[in-house]
Amino acid sequence: ISPVPPYSREQPIFTTRAHVFQIDPSTKKNWVPASKQAVTVSYFYDSTRNSYRIISVDGAKVIINSTITPNMTFTKTSQKFGQWADSRANTVFGLGFPSEQQLTKFAEKFQEVKEAAKLARDRSQEKIETSSNHSQESGRETPSSTRASSVNGTDDEKASHGGSAEAHLKSENDKLKIALAQSSSNVKKWETELQTLRESNARLTTALQESAASIEHWKKQFSACKEENGQLRTKIEELEEQCNEINKEKERNAQLSRRLQELETELQDKELELEELRKQGEIIPQLMSECESVSQQLQAAEEKNKDLEEKVRTLRTEVEESKHRQTNLKTELKNFLDVLDGKIDELHDFRQGLSKLGVDN
Numbered sequence: 001i002s003p004v005p006p007y008s009r010e011q012p013i014f015t016t017r018a019h020v021f022q023i024d025p026s027t028k029k030n031w032v033p034a035s036k037q038a039v040t041v042s043y044f045y046d047s048t049r050n051s052y053r054i055i056s057v058d059g060a061k062v063i064i065n066s067t068i069t070p071n072m073t074f075t076k077t078s079q080k081f082g083q084w085a086d087s088r089a090n091t092v093f094g095l096g097f098p099s100e101q102q103l104t105k106f107a108e109k110f111q112e113v114k115e116a117a118k119l120a121r122d123r124s125q126e127k128i129e130t131s132s133n134h135s136q137e138s139g140r141e142t143p144s145s146t147r148a149s150s151v152n153g154t155d156d157e158k159a160s161h162g163g164s165a166e167a168h169l170k171s172e173n174d175k176l177k178i179a180l181a182q183s184s185s186n187v188k189k190w191e192t193e194l195q196t197l198r199e200s201n202a203r204l205t206t207a208l209q210e211s212a213a214s215i216e217h218w219k220k221q222f223s224a225c226k227e228e229n230g231q232l233r234t235k236i237e238e239l240e241e242q243c244n245e246i247n248k249e250k251e252r253n254a255q256l257s258r259r260l261q262e263l264e265t266e267l268q269d270k271e272l273e274l275e276e277l278r279k280q281g282e283i284i285p286q287l288m289s290e291c292e293s294v295s296q297q298l299q300a301a302e303e304k305n306k307d308l309e310e311k312v313r314t315l316r317t318e319v320e321e322s323k324h325r326q327t328n329l330k331t332e333l334k335n336f337l338d339v340l341d342g343k344i345d346e347l348h349d350f351r352q353g354l355s356k357l358g359v360d361n
Contacts, residue, residue: 014043014109016102020056020063021094029210031094034063041095041106043113050120052113054093064093070118071197073204074110077211082107085207087200092207277326284333288316291340298347308343311336 017038021031041056041064056064066086074084082103083094097103291312295302302309315332 011045011047012042013045013113014106016041016097016106018098018102018106019096020058021096022063023092023094023207025091028207029214034058038098039063043109050124052117065089066093068110068113068117069193069197070114070121071201072110072114074107074114075208076103076107077215079103083207083211084110085200085204087196087203092204277323280330281323281326287333288312294344294347301347301350308339311339 018041019038020034020041022034024030024032035056035058039056039058041054044053044055045051046053052068054064054066054068055062066084066089072084072086074082076082077094079100080097080103081094082097083092085092095103095106097106295309311332315329315336318329318332
């Protein structure tokens, strides 16, 4: 049911949008959201009752229906949040605005409406006091006029005037009793409302103190979070430096890996060369045995081949001492083979000559 029926004389005088909260009734400290999103919050003025209300509706649910009284106070607790206590609703309302300017406008309108409500209350009290004074003056004037008429009139006039005066006095007394009863009821009503406002002020003071304590608590937590954030930033910078060092190490490792692969390739090439040299070295004993057989066959030519045998012995010594000189050995072996070929050719020629000589003989 809407708090503002279509036939009501209440009219909106200010409208804004905000997130609505209510104080937790159990803890009186934490805020409970009354709306899932920003809703319309409006000030309404009732011309018949000369009163002001703050009303907000979320769909079909009324989340704010607060009549503004002169004793209410709207408090800004942050740049975008404000609150006020409603003793009749026995709660504290909070509004979260999108900007500080909207909060300021709402607070100014609250103060303006509060002053208007105070002025309306003062005027109503003046009317009550004025009507009460008029009733008392009429009650005091009636007996004197009655006495004056009874003294100056005749006996019939006295009787007639006496009856009408008594009836008038009775009606005035009835009016005075009604006015006094209304005054008494209004006094009790104002006393009750004053007590309610005092209790509301006490609750609001407690809520403000708790809010101030909560603000201090949040300030401390914010300082702690700020300090922790600084530490985290320092740690992040250190981690970034470590990451840079790690990246540099990765680059160096990549370079070393490439260099290692190159060295492995070179090592494989060297191993192949060494294998070839080993294969060539295996041929040398065969050549040596052939040389021995040739030396046995060439005993007759020992004197001519002394230089050659000296070179062969030198070559054997060099082969046994170091395999690292295989390249030089290959060269020397080639030279040796050349010389050997020459000698073989000479021996062949010599053998042919001997065979010819044997044939001739």
